[in-house]
């Protein structure tokens with residue numbers, strides 16, 4: 227059964243979520259961006275440049291890989307991996323950055339700012355800024371600069387300025403606060419490249435659209451294998467961009483079960499997790515209304531995840547809507563389970579996944595026993611694990 231899905235509305239609401247909760251000074255920039263984005267959809271020069279960069283610079287299409295040994299292990303549904311880890315810079319982030327950077331150029335902004343957690347969005351932004359010749363400043367929590375040092379070094383080499391952020395938990399939320407502060411101050415000449423489906427409208431819609439190339443390619447690649455539609459789609463959820471990118475092109479197809487996997491950190495019965503949709507309540511953070519980890523007074527609570535890219539107390543507003551409507555199921559996986567999944571995929575398939583991605587992979591242990599041999603599961607392999615080797619080695623006690 228198909229029903230039509232038309233989110234967000236004209237003002238950027240996904241049901242009651244989303245919107246533009248920003249200081250007045252940013253309203254003009256958001257309108258300017260929305261106009262540029264709307265115009266770019268029908269601008270042949272923009273579209274050509276965008277698709278050429280996706281193909282020749284980012285390396286698209288990425289393969290849809292049949293994980294035969296992982297499939298054998300569970301002996302149920304066939305497991306396919308959408309190889310976003312093979313994108314230039316090592317994760318799906320670059321799909322969105324290329325789109326936003328071309329919009330920045332079109333609007334005529336000279337200075338690029340970005341926030342980053344795992345450093346993957348910062349690296350993608352620094353990379354594309356170098357390619358198009360724009361100045362790039364990346365805000366990153368001090369704690370994240372420590373656990374993702376290889377990415378800090380990559381950004382420096384690419385010519386970006388890294389600003390370590392010492393406030394709060396020194397992670398992604400705090401880096402985002404600083405980036406927004408910079409944006410408010412320098413909005414005239416500055417373009418804020420947001421790394422996930424978060425922030426004020428039009429970002430959640432725009433980032434979803436840019437990442438939807440993942441789901442469109444997946445559908446095409448399945449059909450080349452005579453699979454008309456997958457039965458399950460699984461992806462990890464930090465802000466929610468790689469998951470919505472995979473899900474969105476299938477959203478009207480009710481026969482597809484979609485599962486977003488959040489970080490349960492040390493466990494959802496502890497205070498140390500990032501399971502925003504599982505345990506949060508609606509509130510405003512970073513320009514939109516969405517599920518949020520907050521205390522009884524509305525103070526944002528610190529999140530915890532072993533993976534810097536999932537260590538965020540908020541989530542994109544569209545996921546909040548998809549949770550409430552029941553269209554997408556949200557589950558969570560602990561630090562320990564995700565580490566196990568890193569080792570498993572490395573040794574069964576010869577692919578070292580990012581710790582973020584490993585959360586989606588770890589959920590297969592719960593999901594696969596409920597599937598049957600004729601069914602198809604697609605996991606979004608959002609990124610590669612090189613950046614996490616330090617953490618992984620420490621935690622798995624290799625020497």
Ligand SMILES: *Cc1c(COP(=O)(O)O)cnc(C)c1O
Nearest residue numbers: 346422464465466467468582609
């Ligand atoms: C940033 C990142 C994520 C989390 O962000 P989403 O917006 O939820 O996709 C997941 N995986 C990797 C590899 C990342 O770099």
